[in-house]
Amino acid sequence: MNEAEPALGVVVGHGALAQGLVDATRRITGGMAECLAPLSNDGKNPEQLKAELEGIVGDSRSVVFVDLQAGSCGMAALACCRDSLRRVVVTGVNLPMLLDFVFNRRLSFEELVPRLLESGRASIAAVPAIE
Amino acid sequence: MSIVLFRIDERLIHGQVVIGWGYQLRPDRYAVVDDDLAASQWEQDLYRLGAGTAEVVFTTTEDARERLSEWRDDARRTILLTRDVATMSRLAAGGTLSGESVNLGGIHHGPGRRELLTYLHLTAEDEEHLVNLAATGVDVGARDLPDAHRVPLKTLLEG
Numbered sequence: 001m002n003e004a005e006p007a008l009g010v011v012v013g014h015g016a017l018a019q020g021l022v023d024a025t026r027r028i029t030g031g032m033a034e035c036l037a038p039l040s041n042d043g044k045n046p047e048q049l050k051a052e053l054e055g056i057v058g059d060s061r062s063v064v065f066v067d068l069q070a071g072s073c074g075m076a077a078l079a080c081c082r083d084s085l086r087r088v089v090v091t092g093v094n095l096p097m098l099l100d101f102v103f104n105r106r107l108s109f110e111e112l113v114p115r116l117l118e119s120g121r122a123s124i125a126a127v128p129a130i131e
Numbered sequence: 132m133s134i135v136l137f138r139i140d141e142r143l144i145h146g147q148v149v150i151g152w153g154y155q156l157r158p159d160r161y162a163v164v165d166d167d168l169a170a171s172q173w174e175q176d177l178y179r180l181g182a183g184t185a186e187v188v189f190t191t192t193e194d195a196r197e198r199l200s201e202w203r204d205d206a207r208r209t210i211l212l213t214r215d216v217a218t219m220s221r222l223a224a225g226g227t228l229s230g231e232s233v234n235l236g237g238i239h240h241g242p243g244r245r246e247l248l249t250y251l252h253l254t255a256e257d258e259e260h261l262v263n264l265a266a267t268g269v270d271v272g273a274r275d276l277p278d279a280h281r282v283p284l285k286t287l288l289e290g
Contacts, residue, residue: 014146045141045239070181071146078177 002108008060009036009101011093012053012077013067016040025098032102041072049076061086063101063116065093090116096123134202134209137228140236141214144178144187147236151276152210153183159207160186164195164222165214192221199227216253220260229268235287236275247287250275258288
């Protein structure tokens with residue numbers, strides 16, 4: 001396991017989704033969720049959203065989670081993280097993914113990001129399974 | 132006619148357009164008319180990520196004016212987007228959009244803008260452009276999503 005600077009997580013979403021996901025993570029993990037910051041696109045034009053995201057990320061090693069890649073949130077995140085080795089975008093954010101992040105944010109991106117994708121995907125299921 | 136929507140939306144290709152309008156209009160192509168974007172490959176790449184399987188064309192305003200008839204005659208369905216009123220106004224100069232409808236989809240607040248709807252904030256210059264656009268026979272109205280109430284320009288400006 002390669003330990004790295006603990007990453008900041010920024011959740012960017014439509015409406016109240018980001019705040020809701022961060023609140024839910026906090027209810028489960030308590031203070032550990034302080035490493036997550038929510039950002040809504042409500043009432044913001046693309047430049048305002050991107051500037052606000054830049055302000056939150058600053059110099060931190062960061063994972064920027066977004067709900068939809070095809071959207072203003074995804075666009076702002078991709079533009080913000082472009083050309084930076086200290087920033088990565090993960091799309092299709094869900095709660096299991098954020099829980100995994102909170103507990104493993106000291107991992108290098110090479111280890112952290114694949115496991116975030118896996119935890120997010122692994123949590124999607126139908127019960128009973130219908131193929 | 133195969134340009135199925137003319138829309139002014141500063142976010143261009145985004146959720147409301149791709150999912151909200153796209154689900155109903157089933158576009159084969161997005162034509163993004165913007166002089167700056169037409170020269171920015173990396174921004175074009177980002178927008179393409181959000182467009183699904185549809186073709187995305189980025190053009191300058193002048194180029195778009197020349198291609199309007201091509202897109203109109205094409206069997207493929209095109210959604211034409213500009214991110215500001217001024218660009219749509221230049222595209223329509225000389226009556227090229229006469230008889231068409233232009234949808235005001237989303238312009239957020241900013242300096243010198245007044246709120247006409249929660250998703251629509253215009254400058255005095257924007258309003259003048261839109262009045263001129265309507266005078267050339269363009270039906271201008273605001274509607275963020277297909278199932279939302281459409282607000283005609285006249286009602287907007289009286290508000």
